[in-house]
Each structure stands twice: as structure tokens, then as C-alpha cells.
Amino acid sequence: MVNKQAYEKLTQICGDRGATLVAVSKMKSVADIKALYDLGQRDFGENYVQELVSKKDELPADIRWHYIGHLQSNKVKYIASFVHLVHSIDSEKLLKEVNKQAQKLNRNIPVLLQVHIAREETKFGLDAAEVTKLLEDVANKYPHVTIRGLMGMASFVEDDGQLREEFEGLKALYDRLQPDYSFTTLSMGMSGDYALAMQCGSNMVRIGSLLFGARNPI
Numbered sequence: 638m639v640n641k642q643a644y645e646k647l648t649q650i651c652g653d654r655g656a657t658l659v660a661v662s663k664m665k666s667v668a669d670i671k672a673l674y675d676l677g678q679r680d681f682g683e684n685y686v687q688e689l690v691s692k693k694d695e696l697p698a699d700i701r702w703h704y705i706g707h708l709q710s711n712k713v714k715y716i717a718s719f720v721h722l723v724h725s726i727d728s729e730k731l732l733k734e735v736n737k738q739a740q741k742l743n744r745n746i747p748v749l750l751q752v753h754i755a756r757e758e759t760k761f762g763l764d765a766a767e768v769t770k771l772l773e774d775v776a777n778k779y780p781h782v783t784i785r786g787l788m789g790m791a792s793f794v795e796d797d798g799q800l801r802e803e804f805e806g807l808k809a810l811y812d813r814l815q816p817d818y819s820f821t822t823l824s825m826g827m828s829g830d831y832a833l834a835m836q837c838g839s840n841m842v843r844i845g846s847l848l849f850g851a852r853n854p855i
């Protein structure tokens with residue numbers, strides 16, 4: 638089920654702030670995605686390769702698919718032909734594979750580097766030093782990928798002070814690197830923390846449960 642009111646509010650807020658709304662549709666049905674599409678949404682985010690590939694074929698071709706989940710190198714080939722933006726690059730190995738698959742298809746794939754900003758151990762991503770090093774190491778090496786910016790997931794807590802610290806840390810890193818690498822995209826903020834993320838400078842939010850309702854645990 639799609640929450641139309643939440644969608645309208647979010648498109649308004651994102652429009653005012655010049656931010657892109659990515660509707661996170663993992664574990665949601667093709668019918669729900671189509672319902673949001675019919676309200677005008679075009680950017681959708683998925684976390685699982687298999688699920689994305691099978692849904693994509695049943696949905697309109699002008700959807701911009703964002704890959705936001707952990708990506709294994711051996712699965713890149715399944716999404717390389719159509720993915721709009723990969724948010725979750727966390728190693729040179731993965732970047733190299735995306736470049737290789739993009740080259741085969743004679744296209745360029747835009748990506749973000751995923752930065753570990755949460756205090757929790759379980760979230761994937763690079764730390765600030767690793768981001769800087771990766772950017773230096775790969776400069777001009779992979780012409781079929783464009784690193785557009787950074788993505789981060791804050792801790793799963795309700796402590797606004799801590800969330801703000803994490804988002805501001807990522808924004809500071811983004812601002813430091815942006816001039817040298819012509820970054821355009823800072824992807825941070827989910828259903829529970831998007832407002833704070835935007836206050837802290839996010840220009841792309843990834844929203845699932847607010848739009849589609851809670852996901853059933855698997």
C-alpha cells in the first residue's frame with residue numbers, strides 16, 4: 638500500500654530543498670511500485686539484485702533504478718545495463734568490476750562511495766581516510782564509472798544529537814572532497830531521519846517505510 642499523503646509531503650519538501658527523493662521499494666510488490674509511479678515517482682531504490690532484476694522487467698522502462706544495498710562483485714553484471722546510480726561502492730574491487738561491466742556495454746555508470754558513519758558495527762562502508770585514499774588510487778583509472786559523491790547511513794537511534802554528528806561528519810567530508818572531484822550527490826537520510834539529514838546538507842534521501850508502510854521482517 639502506498640501512502641499518498643506522505644508522498645505528496647515528501648515531494649514538496651524535496652522540491653523545496655532541491656533534493657532527490659528515492660523511493661525504497663525493497664520487499665514491496667510490483668503493484669505498489671506501479672501505484673507510486675502513477676503518482677509521478679520515477680526514482681526507486683532496491684537492495685537485492687535478484688529482486689531488482691525480476692521487478693524491473695514488469696515495470697515501466699523510464700524508472701531510474703538506484704542500487705542501494707550491499708553489492709557483490711559477481712552480481713554487478715546483472716544490473717550494469719540499466720542501473721541509474723549505485724550508492725554502495727565500498728571497495729576498489731567493486732569499482733573495478735562496475736567499470737569492467739560498464740565498458741562491455743559501452744556505457745558509463747554513476748556511483749557513490751558508501752561511507753561508514755554509524756557507530757554500529759554492522760553497517761557497510763569506508764571510513765573517511767579510506768574514501769580519500771580510494772579516490773586518489775582510482776583517479777582516471779576507471780573511465781566507465783563516474784564517482785558522483787557519497788552515501789551514508791546513520792545509526793539506528795533516536796538520539797538527534799548523535800544523528801546530527803554523523804550527518805555533519807559526512808557533509809564535512811563531502812565538502813572537503815567536492816571541489817576536487819566535482820561531486821554532485823550526497824545521499825543521506827531515511828524515513829526516520831530524513832528531515833535532519835536534509836538540514837545537514839543531504840540532497841538525496843532514500844525513503845521506504847514512510848511511503849510504502851513497514852516492511853515485513855524476512
Ligand SMILES: *Cc1c(COP(=O)(O)O)cnc(C)c1O
Pocket residue numbers: 661663684705706790827828829843844845846847
Ligand atoms: C531500507 C533502506 C532504506 C529505507 O529505509 P526506511 O527506513 O524504510 O526509509 C534506505 N537506505 C538503505 C540503504 C536501505 O537499505
